[in-house]
Amino acid sequence: MEKLSLFTIPFVGLKEGNHEFLFYIDNKFFKSLDYKDFNQAKFQISLELTKKVAMLELFFKAKGLVNLPCDVSTELFDLKVDTSFKMLVKFGDVTENVSDEILIIPHGSYEINVSQFIYEMIILAIPLKKTHPGIEDGTLQSEIIDKLKELEPKEDQFPGSVDPRWDKLKDLI
Numbered sequence: 001m002e003k004l005s006l007f008t009i010p011f012v013g014l015k016e017g018n019h020e021f022l023f024y025i026d027n028k029f030f031k032s033l034d035y036k037d038f039n040q041a042k043f044q045i046s047l048e049l050t051k052k053v054a055m056l057e058l059f060f061k062a063k064g065l066v067n068l069p070c071d072v073s074t075e076l077f078d079l080k081v082d083t084s085f086k087m088l089v090k091f092g093d094v095t096e097n098v099s100d101e102i103l104i105i106p107h108g109s110y111e112i113n114v115s116q117f118i119y120e121m122i123i124l125a126i127p128l129k130k131t132h133p134g135i136e137d138g139t140l141q142s143e144i145i146d147k148l149k150e151l152e153p154k155e156d157q158f159p160g161s162v163d164p165r166w167d168k169l170k171d172l173i
Contacts, residue, residue, distance in 0.1 A: 012110035069143035
């Protein structure tokens with residue numbers, strides 16, 4: 001958790017206006033947050049913080065690569081991630097998340113740790129189904145892909161429009 005202190009921004013000493021911060025993260029960042037789905041990760045995060053009298057505007061932008069397994073072939077591949085996220089930080093009586101884009105922190109707060117926001121932004125940018133690009137363009141050679149093609153139903157296996165095994169279900173109606 002000590003590493004995550006690098007993501008703490010003391011905003012109390014900043015003048016009103018725009019301020020830019022740059023972070024570089026890798027797999028250690030995700031492991032410190034107990035996320036182990038990436039084999040390798042390398043990101044550059046830019047944060048534009050706009051300080052106003054009664055609130056802060058945060059604009060995160062992340063670019064990088066993650067190496068992860070394909071859900072179909074289990075082959076490893078690099079996935080490019082380019083994402084952004086904007087949020088408002090307001091001051092109130094208690095800490096609460098009004099929505100994903102609005103955070104209320106107590107009056108008198110002087111710093112904010114942005115590690116959780118960076119983590120969530122990147123994790124949510126990863127698609128639910130991770131498919132190797134070689135599958136989509138047909139260039140991936142894998143035993144698993146060959147086996148899936150072999151087990152794929154053939155068009156001439158059931159002449160006619162409907163698989164006869166489904167006709168038994170019509171009798172249930």
